[in-house]
Structure formats: structure tokens, C-alpha cells
Amino acid sequence: MQNTGQAQDIHTLLSQYSDSHRNHTNELIHIVCVPLIVFSLLGMIWAVHPLAAVAVVAASLYYYFQLSKPFAIGMLAMAAVMLALLALLPPAAVLALSIAIFVLAWVGQFVGHQIEGKKPSFLDDLRFLLIGPLFVLSFLYRRFKVAY
Template sequence: METVAQRQIHSLLAKYGESHLNHTNELIHFICIPAIVFSFLGMIWALHPLAAIAVTVVSLLYYFRLSVPFALGMLLMSGAMLWMLSVLSQDQVLKVSLAVFVVAWIGQFIGHKIEGKKPSFFDDLRFLLIGPLFVLSFLYRRFHIAY
């Protein structure tokens, strides 16, 4: 029997998927969504590393409410990104993050132009947090990991 949280994550992923049916758009998202998460964390890291960690913890709390397996995947992904930011020189973090952010968002909008549908977050800001789970869902299905 599916729990309320399981129904919610399946519903959110299905709704998000409605504007991500084109294979090219999906491929663009697989590259650009992790890049956007990395660059977003990087911009916050440039303000203060603890702020980036705090944002990560808050997002992980949301992910744990939706799905423990997804939260664990995001913990690994976020941890790797925070580690990468920690090895960059502090004066390079903001420059790199801004460049990646701009290029990745251009990619996202090109993908949606190809798809012919607007980005999901225009209707519901939660989809900014669901995008990374959409990418993870493909990886999880490929490796038969339940979420």
C-alpha cells in the first residue's frame, strides 16, 4: 500500500514529466539540472559556506518528507557538490557558479523551446526542487532502486 508521501512524490514527478517528454529536452535536463544545483549552491557558498550547508540541510528535510531513497540520493549528490565547492579557491567559486548558472539556464530554456512547453516551475515553484528528483528517478529506475 502506497503512503501519502509516496503518492505525493509520484504525483509530483508525473506532473513534472508532462513538460519533459521530448528526449532532447530530457538529455538537456540531465546535464543542466545538476549544473544549476551546483551553481546555486556555489553562489550561496560564495556568501558563506555554512549558508550553503544550511540550504542543503533544509532541502534534504523536504526530500526526506517526500522519499527517503531520493533524500539519500540527494544527500550524496549535494555532498559531492559541496565537496567540489570546498576544493575550489574561494575567489573562483562565485565566478564559476555564475557562469555555470547562466549557461545551464540557457540550456534549460532551449530544451523547453524544443519541447514546446514552458518550464514546470512557472506553475509551481516546488518543481525547482523536484527537477533534481526527476533526474534521479531515471537513474533509480535504471538500477531498479525503489523510491
């Protein structure tokens, strides 16, 4: 792992995010629900216009590249898969499916935080809505020994 100022920022953010995600069950719920929330959010935006979803991905990737190039590359790959899946879905189904997934995944998140006994991090700092996907990706990166 790097020791630059930016790398410290990502480690600090992940550490702060981890403070309310210590319970193993809550972590597992997040590993499932956070990507579903990202997918469903992109789907709702896609339903408005596919280019709007691409623009949101581009903006988030800009932020991720400021924090960590390896994380940004991982998020680019994840977003590309999600956008490709959205492109394969029948356009008429995207919005309803996305709303259903979004609601169910957020219910899962709040159940996880009820189990954890701590409120979601984004209630204190909205940046954590963008850090959540990196938290999930960090499990994969650590498993495969990818530095971030």
C-alpha cells in the first residue's frame, strides 16, 4: 500500500467507515447490498437517460481517482459491468426493477446497522455514500492482495 497523502486519505476514510461496520453479519449484508444499491441507482438514472448514468459514473470515477487509482480501476470495471447489464435489460423493465432492488437493498442495509447497533456512516458524512462501494471492494482487494 502506498504512503502518499492521498493514500492516507483513503485509508482514513475506510477506517472511519469501518467503525460502523465491525459486525460480520453487517459486513456480509453490505457486501451484497452496496453493489445492489449502486446498480439500482445507476438503473434509475439510466431510465431517465443512459448518458446520464454514464455521466454519474464518470463523476464518481473522477473522485475515486483522486483517492486511489487502483480503487478507481476496480470501480470502473464494476461500473462497466453494471452499465452493460442495464443495456441488456428491456428498457421498460429498468425503472421498476431498479426501484425494487433499491428499496430491498436499503432495507437490508438498515437491518445490518440494526444488528451492528450503529447508525450508517453517511448520516454523519455524505462522502461515505461513495466510500461504501470502496469498502466492499477492499474485501476483494485484500483477498487477492491488491494494493490500494
